[in-house]
Amino acid sequence: MEKKLLVTGMDFLLDWVGQHIKSAEIVCSGDVSEENLSRLVKDADGILYMQAKSYPITRKIIESGEKLRFIQSAGVGYERIDLKAATDNGVVVMNMPVGTTVSVAEHTIALILGCAKNLVKAHENTVKGGWRILGLGVELWKKTLGIIGFGRIGIEVVNRMKAFEMNILVYDPYVGKEDIEKMGGKKVDLQTLLKESDIVSIHSPLTKETENLIGEEELGLMKPTAILINTARGELVDEEALYKALSERRISYAGLDVFRQEPVEADNPILKLENVILTPHMAVQTLDAVVRMMNQNGIQIEKALNGIYENVVNPEVLEKLKK
Template identity: 40%
Template sequence: MSGYRVVVTDHGFPDLQAEASALREVGAELSVYQCRNVLEVADAVREADAVLTQWAPMTAEAIAAMTHCKVIVRYGIGVDNVDLEAAGKRGIPVVNVPDYALEEVADHAMALLLSLARKLPQVTAKVRAGKWQTNPCRPMRSLRGQTLGLAGFGNIAHHVASRAQAFGMRVAAYDPFVPDEAFEAAGVLRVDFDRLLAASDAISVHLPLTAETHHLFRSETFARMKPDALLINTSRGGVVHSGDLAEALAAGRLGGAGLDVLEQEPVAADSPLITMPNVLLTSHCAWYTEDALERLKRFAALEVVRALQGQPLKHVVNRKWLP
């Protein structure tokens, strides 16, 4: 037995059986915490051989406390809570799990789009109020022939594209980091950001949260979109300025929004988005199915196993800072 110590800084799962099972094969044991601040994280990870983290603040201070950590694995796609540069400069790879819920998030994005396009919240409200109409909430337009714009063209966006095409939609995408061949293979039109805004009847956001993408969708962006366009966001809340979005919707400069992620989570009780009839809010749950949950836990644990065995890691996100 090697006696590896794998620290879970925090988690929101029913159990950690998948992780424990995978790590047992290499003689590693879990030390489980529910850290909520930097001091708690630093104390927990000091002697860790590997770290699994969900929301806890993995700041430079916490990372500096590590004495011999081989990898930090973030449960999920986003790595906002981890100081990637600080880890890289200490020679610690940071790994995410980008492939555990591709189908689920794509399904959720399309569900939001379909619900808004068919005005299901408004129709349901009318029925509950005793108003039975066969052509309620006019006007409605067919999705067929409309253009879905994708802001970002990674794995999830590819799945959204194929779903939208099945509904007869044209699909265009903006992503400067994806080669032309990927657009061509998917039958998706490559456009610049200005064209994406101007031509799209609906835009689905699939971007990481970076300094460049923070509040990318704000007042001036909404002003360049079609006045009846729909906005879907299942990526990161900070990409969309919530206040500007509410103002644009209230002023009739957008047709509606479907949001699974927000800048502030949980959503503030006094947020105007809550009461708007053309807004759908879900609770950062696009990723969730029981199958996806098990994949997330297992895939994260397998990255730890690779690190402890000296094998190549699949999804290193701070490679540019590593020695």
């Protein structure tokens, strides 16, 4: 019997992915309702989870897959996949952690520079015929950059920001002091990082421990001249507290590529602020990153269809499969 791959979140599959998948019929669905996916997954061997929309892969969907063997997240994040349900049912969950690193790091730096130099406000004023300075920008040279989460992206941001001779502070409870110092940083606790940093950039994964990592208390520790950057996950920041801090000028600026609700809701008050630069979860959206990531997805899925699993995030399932 021919194998089947269910692609969720898209009505079509990009050629870059499909050219590598030879072992399965491919069925794509832009309808990501639980009812529809539960129906389509019944005879699927695998799911390619495309995160074009914010939607979950629930226990019901997973348990509806009568021969489901794996779920592949097309990107780094997999927090909307019910990992426990997958593990309970012997379903391997994989992600794609590498292909997006450079593009997200570069987008982070673009937001840092945009905020520090008031670029969006200056552009808008200039195209309207204005020719005046709308508040002074700041130099990054010799300032302090705080990195929250020192994984691949955090490290790449630091590598690039060294050109500004910035002092680097890092908060990551899972990375050792020596590894941080090798990269020219200093390991500190979160409170110290927030108090001393001129730029705070978030690169943590979303977990139960990191949800609302930056709230009212944490924002209150930051300098009034500080800039907050988030290209990780919207749920890491308490948006109400952030809006209050920005509107009251208790921090200077924020650059956000992610939001708690995506697409961002039209009545989100952050949209009305002047001291923000906002982008639509597009840090990974460069031609280079998309081609690289989609090729890697296709190769990894073809291997999974043939029982070879890479970048597994619930490795305990592999032990079950051996028995």
